[in-house]
Amino acid sequence: MAQQPVVFIDGEAGTTGLGIRERLSALPVRLHSIDPALRKDRDARKAAMAEADLVVLCLPDAASREAEAMAVELGADAPRLLDASTAFRTDPTWVYGFPELSPEQANAISSAPRVSNPGCYPTGAIGLLRPLIQAGVLPAHYPVCINAVSGYSGGGRQMIEAHERDGGPAFELYGLTLEHKHVPEIHTHAGLTARPLFVPSVGHFAQGMIVSIPLHLSMLEGAPTAADLHDILARHYAGQDHVRVVTADNALSAEALAHSDIMELRVHGTPHTRHALLTARLDNLGKGASGAALQNIRLMLGLS
């Protein structure tokens, strides 16, 4: 029997790491772990990397960069890397791990030595914008405004503890310098030429996310209707397991897809409105993190 590929999750005890570990139990892989007391020990992490075929980095950005440097030091023994942080998402030497962007993207992920897992908010924003830009209906220079709300698990262990111990705010806008770390990622991978304006927020619920983007249809090529935009998205994602283009509702709860790896896309608006609202609903820990990582792990290891 062929040997199972070895996977090491650097940051296994964190929010994203735990989610990936849980999902990996369904795959024919061997998980290589290190003594939890040594989880931040450089030598122990490097030795674990040398044992692995694939290392999944579930770390803050600085620790991910350090891990990548350690992999380079391993030379010919370097494992392939999948990084869940923001560190390499706009680095052209890494492949962006969003397989639904195109069949070519899925192929590129399969053979790449370095793959960056998309951010939670960018998954929703890029998932909505890119097919419309590609289809030529949304101009790349459109002044895009993105509003989004996340469950508090989006802030990792520290934010989870703050909400669960101290209550946390019911609803809070943040990133109000308008320089959130996800802006360059959305700008690059949506295919926009104009920098998008992004306003995130966090609510007092654990998991779930809505990303919403209002559009003035009269400013789009050919003045399409909301139904036309729905059809473009539906054609783009036809046959995909993790992204569904569904009928618009009059209200949307952010928590409905908690514990799911599916993302739902909607186009709201009636034939009478000259406005449309694009929405993406997902679990920030599911398709927004660990669920997407599992898709990439399957592709990288050739597991169907």
Ligand SMILES: NC(=O)C1=CN([C@@H]2O[C@H](COP(=O)(O)OP(=O)(O)OC[C@H]3O[C@@H](n4cnc5c(N)ncnc54)[C@H](OP(=O)(O)O)[C@@H]3O)[C@@H](O)[C@H]2O)C=CC1
């Ligand atoms: N939470 C989310 O919704 C999403 C998170 N991500 C990204 O995934 C990454 C991990 O986030 P998340 O799981 O939420 O964060 P957590 O804080 O929950 O987990 C991070 C883990 O990394 C460990 N760690 C920190 N520094 C080091 C180090 N130098 N060496 C080894 N381990 C270290 C932490 O240990 P300790 O706690 O002891 O410090 C912790 O176990 C981040 O880059 C984040 O941006 C991506 C998409 C969504």
Ligand SMILES: CC(=O)N[C@@H](CCC(=O)OP(=O)(O)O)C(=O)O
């Ligand atoms: C609520 C909250 O704080 N969310 C995080 C985003 C989640 C995250 O850090 O993950 P990725 O960048 O890897 O997607 C934030 O805004 O920084």
